[in-house]
Structure formats: structure tokens, C-alpha cells
Amino acid sequence: MNATILLVGHGSRLPAANEEILEFARRWAAANPQWRIETCFIEFAEVLLDEGLDRAAGDAGRVIVVPLILNAAGHVKMEIPHHIEQARGRHPDVEFVYARHLGANEKILAILKRRLRSAMGALDHPDPRTTGVILLGRGASDRAANGEVAKMARWLFEEGDHELVDIAFTGITHPRLEAVVQRQARLGMTQIAVLPYYLFTGTLIERIRRQVARLERQYPHIAFACADYFGFEEEIFALLDARVREAAGELPAQQPVRMECDGCRYRSLAEEQGHGHPHHHDHGHAQDIETEALPK
CATH class of the missing domain: 3.40.50.1400 (Rossmann fold)
Structure with missing residues (x-):
């Protein structure tokens, strides 16, 4: 056929x-x-x-x-x-x-692990125990879809040595990026790696970059690295x-x-x-x- x-x-x-x-x-x-x-x-x-x-x-x-x-x-x-x-x-x-x-599966996890390694390289390979990770998704009104992001965050946590691997969302649901950064800062993280859970570029990717730039100004004692979207x-x-x-x-x-x-x-x-x-x-x-x- x-x-x-x-x-x-x-x-x-x-x-x-x-x-x-x-x-x-x-x-x-x-x-x-x-x-x-x-x-x-x-x-x-x-x-x-x-x-x-x-x-x-x-x-x-x-x-x-x-x-x-x-x-x-x-x-x-x-x-x-x-x-x-x-x-x-x-x-x-x-x-x-x-x-x-x-x-959300092993292949997506492999991409996230590479993105995290790249972010850690941009931060000069700091101690993962003092480097927070934030997996940043779009957010949905569907709890199962949001749960897929949480699943990947858990898998990423179990594959590495980072003590904090959190999720955040750009819309619809919570927590949002700023709230999670605030929490990780209170818990003593001296570096934070933001991993966008996105396939391609778009207006939200541009927004994320602006948000991270603002967070860098708000938390001058914390080093930030924002990874790239998944792409090709x-x-x-x-x-x-x-x-x-x-x-x-x-x-x-x-x-x-x-x-x-x-x-x-x-x-x-x-x-x-x-x-x-x-x-x-x-x-x-x-x-x-x-x-x-x-x-x-």
C-alpha cells in the first residue's frame, strides 16, 4: 500500500x-x-x-x-x-x-545528560553537589504530561551526583523558574544549570534566555548556565x-x-x-x- x-x-x-x-x-x-x-x-x-x-x-x-x-x-x-x-x-x-x-524515555534522557554535561563544562566543572539542576518544561493542564517532565528529572537525578534536580514550567502550572531558583539558592547551591525541555527554538526559548539573564543579575553570587533545546x-x-x-x-x-x-x-x-x-x-x-x- x-x-x-x-x-x-x-x-x-x-x-x-x-x-x-x-x-x-x-x-x-x-x-x-x-x-x-x-x-x-x-x-x-x-x-x-x-x-x-x-x-x-x-x-x-x-x-x-x-x-x-x-x-x-x-x-x-x-x-x-x-x-x-x-x-x-x-x-x-x-x-x-x-x-x-x-x-519520556532513555533516548530523551541521553540528550538531557549531554546537555547537563555541556552546562557543567560552561561552569568550569564545579562540584555537582553544590550545583542545582532545573529541568524547565512548557507546562500543561494535564498532570500526566507534567509527570513526564518529573520522570525525566528523577532519572537524571539517579544517573548523576547532583543533590538537587528540580522541575519548573514556563506556563499553565507551577512551580515557575524564578521560584525554583529561589529555593535552590536558599539550599546553598552556588551554581545552577537550567535545561530547557524543548525540541526547537521559539518565543519561549527567547523568554527563557531573558529570564536567566535577569536571574543572573538578581543572584550575582550564583553562576548560571542555560543549556540549548534539543534540536537535531x-x-x-x-x-x-x-x-x-x-x-x-x-x-x-x-x-x-x-x-x-x-x-x-x-x-x-x-x-x-x-x-x-x-x-x-x-x-x-x-x-x-x-x-x-x-x-x-
Whole structure:
């Protein structure tokens, strides 16, 4: 059966961020010439989900939809499946298969360990027992998605000698970066390494850098190092390869793809009010939009 792989990126108001995802897709396609790979975005870009699904279905018998997303919150659990269901109605002769998101696993841990080693190098390799680590994620209204960040922080703690490996979020949930830095400073950390839990650049990456610069001024006695986002790491490409092969039945799937929206306060509220799942469910970012209030 003729198949098309549709890579779904988040999308950003920052054009350079969208171009970075397109370049990532080009490199992935070059490494897999046996696959036809197309790209679309959830928001803030020219080719959005519906158009991407229609393009992928144009001359394919099967479309494998692959979310280029780390954690499963509203986009992965609700929004993308909703658009896939609509596409099935528009293309009844095409089989749409939904692959798993990237997830929190050993490959992501390997990237984080490299990022931490790089940050420690920038700090001149201080004592890890006096160097705090902060894993900084986007934040979601879904507790399972936030728990994936906490899981990686725990794994990172168990793999090293750092006495403090904390999590923080840029939006929607807490704690925020400033509060965690304040706590680590009180506990005597003399260096702090901030590890953004992000795939690509965007407005939030720029915001994180500004926040760290302010924190450096607020805590002149503490040395800060801010690591880079994940980008074009080989582990990300390898995870996508595996997700495609799982979806195609070439590898055993590790878990069901269509997950319940565990712990999501927006889902229950939306169902009570008879509404669909709100768009700003899984991020206080939309690359650069924050909302703390429940939908009305």
C-alpha cells in the first residue's frame, strides 16, 4: 500500500522556529529516502493540520500521522485525533494511522545528560553537589504530561551526583523558574544549570534566555548556565523512525496511542458545558500565549 508520513510540528509565531522544523523534516527525509514525508503544523504556520492531512492523503492509501511533540497533552490526546477523524470523513478510501508522540524515555534522557554535561563544562566543572539542576518544561493542564517532565528529572537525578534536580514550567502550572531558583539558592547551591525541555527554538526559548539573564543579575553570587533545546539530536530522529515502524506494524507498539486525557481539568469542564476540548489545553505558550483561567 502506498503510504505517506505526515510529520506534525507545533508551530511558532517565530518564523525561524518553523523553518527549523522544516529543516529537521528535510534531514529526516534525506535519511529515509524509502518514505514519503510531508510536514504540517498545529498552529502559527502556513500548512496546518487539515491541509496537511489532505495533502498527505492526496495519492496515498495510508497516512501515518507522527506528532513531533515530547509530551502528550491536549494536542496529542485530543486535537490531532479530532482532525484525523475529520480527515477520515473527507478521505474514506485512505487509512489514517496515528503514531505515538516522542515521550519520556532513555533516548530523551541521553540528550538531557549531554546537555547537563555541556552546562557543567560552561561552569568550569564545579562540584555537582553544590550545583542545582532545573529541568524547565512548557507546562500543561494535564498532570500526566507534567509527570513526564518529573520522570525525566528523577532519572537524571539517579544517573548523576547532583543533590538537587528540580522541575519548573514556563506556563499553565507551577512551580515557575524564578521560584525554583529561589529555593535552590536558599539550599546553598552556588551554581545552577537550567535545561530547557524543548525540541526547537521559539518565543519561549527567547523568554527563557531573558529570564536567566535577569536571574543572573538578581543572584550575582550564583553562576548560571542555560543549556540549548534539543534540536537535531540523533535520538529524536531515531525515536521518529521507531514511531513510524510501530505504526506500520513493523515493531510492537509500547502503549496505546489514543490516551485518555488523564488529569485534565479542561476536559471535564468542557464536557460538563457541552463544548469541545479547548485549544489552549496543553500549553501556556501557544508558543507565546499564556492563560491561567478556565474557559468560560
